[in-house]
Amino acid sequence: MQYNLTSRGRRATVMLTTLTIGALASTLVACSPSSSGGAKTAECPEGSATLKVLRSTTNVPTDAQMDEYTKKTNDCVTFDVTDVPFGQYADKVSVLSSSANAPDIYGFDMPETANYASKGVLLPLDKYLPEGWKEDVLPATLKEGSYQDKVYTLGVQQDALGLYYNKTLTDQAGITVPTTLDEGWTWEEARDAMLKCQQGTPGNPTIYGLAPTQLGSGTPGPIYSDLLYLRSAGDPKAPSDSSAYKTFYAISPDGKQVDGWLNTPEAVEAAKFYQSLYEGDKAVTSKTGRPNAFIDGKACFDMFHAGQVQPLKDANVSYEWGVTPLPYIKTPIVHTGAITIGVSGKSKQADAAAKFVVELSTGDMAKEYNQKNGRLPTLGSVYKELPDFQEPPLSTFYQELEEWGQPRPPTSQFSQYSQIVETALKNIAYGGDPKDQLDQAVSKLSPLLSR
């Protein structure tokens, strides 16, 4: 009996050990990247490929674009998509890009181009560029999509911020809102109009002068919108060693210095103005987010990009609305850049991936995407074929882009810059001392930028 029992025990041990090893082996196999290339056939003369795509949710490349491309290639190119929320996208890239399971295609935020290119995350696409592309593309897109004279992304779309206004409310308040860039408001003028239109107590109004932001995490601080207050207090035509000039650029040309660029007297004054939008008797907006305040008719103005035009049309809102150029303090400026696509520097199917990226960013596919989603085209040739963009409200965004567009501060440490400056701006909106906050941001950023 004793022998039988221990024999069962031994068998159990062997079985458990086998199962354990089997489970671990399965895990390792499951975690390993699978081969996704196929041999050349009559249907697929260039071979078949399954391209791994990492994109931020609901952004490019869209399901419709990938389906269309798969059809175009007779099912020779298919896609394996991983979606990540926009706010976590940069973190995900930093983890995945160095792994053996790196995607073939990234759908990323364009200001990250220098960051990713400098670290080998992206593949240069110069040899895949269609003839005449550089002459056709917006200068701002070319600049932002390039790093050390090589093009890493073509840009599927561009964005610029404008100031949407609820015409029904502004008319009631007796406000005439400018509609051309030449007549665009300064921020002082805009705040006066917002105060005049706002209903209820500043800080806790029933109708907001300016809708709480929906950009970024939905709280104050995203540099895409809020750094513009500071930069617009600068002057690009001032001498290059002046603080007015440095304020406008907010980082040195080599992307390594922020001291004396981000915390200039002009930037501090602008930050004080920015704070006044949230605090005190001139507050026109709220520190805490209120989703859809503008679309719900609860705000007179809303700072948002062209992507809101189509939802407003679709919502068939009960009020009249329009778009006025983005206000400024001294120099008009809007940030360029939007979600774009690029090829992984580690892709084993770089050719297939690059062809897809080029196809999506040019010609009919780009035109179709821009038209359907109301996003500003990056190519002059596409712009000419889309009459919607030549009429208000979309023409206002396009003109801003052409005349006022500037990339976000270019640096190979853009994620860090963005995070630290956003925190400083958020703290300023919440009541922190503007000079202290900007100085702290500079002292945190300086060692990171110099490494």
Next chain:
Amino acid sequence: MSSTTTRLVRGAERKRSRRELLVAAGFLAPFLIILVIFQYVPVGLLVKNSLFGYTLINPDLQTFVGLENFARIFKDPTTLQTILVTLIFAVGVVVLIIPLGFLLASYLNRPLPGRGILRTAVFLPVITSSVVVATLWNFLLANEGLVNAALNSLGFSTMSFLTDQSLALPSIIIMSVWQQVGMATILYLGGLQSIPGDVMEASTLDGAGGLKRTFLIVIPLLTRTTVMVVVIMTVFALQSFTPAYVMTQGAPGGTTNLLVYEIYKQAFTLQDPGFASALSVLLLVGAITISLVQMRLLRTRWDY
């Protein structure tokens, strides 16, 4: 029994014992292997990484920095503020949760109509996703939220719970207490139900009233439960991440910048995983030390 027989019996026993050991090892092996691979190896890697400077995007470009990452912790005012905020958060959570958990457990230990439903209701937030809870409280505490609407209706002015430097940390402490008090309650409930009935009966016969029984009998006899609740809640509070990530992003002015959130930012956003690893080692050592001190200070002098 002859010596030969004795030797044979002992030999068989040794053999049996060895085989039983092997069986036990076989059953334990899957768990132990997983424990080593997913717990101890990462901790070892964490300690190793804390001695290097590198980025996640280019992990191959490592430079050995020795203890510099640890030195930075104590030189950087932001990190010191983060550690202080985390300790205040932990103390706040534990100090509030212990009496609340005990009171709720005492109440739920009585014969009540719908007691099962009440116990479930108290425990429900514990098993609810902390992201869901944080999002819910974000809406409740917003300037336009339900709490401010209630305050306004009572004639009070709007309070910026999550954006005011003096209110943000207390707000997330209260939210965390609300979510975790169910765990303390269930643990205390178990403790209360294990107190021998004859001890309570004897104290009643000796003329002890409700308060005396609570302070002189129940609370001392619950010391072991209290130690467990204090340690569990302290470790939970030190590891807390969601309130800072979902509700405040560490603002305003870093007053809600909890340590684990700072570790996350340092590693993934600021691309300094070496420093983040050093912070993680500090958190690990700190949590173990604090737990040991708590267990020593609150050691039980009663047994039953």
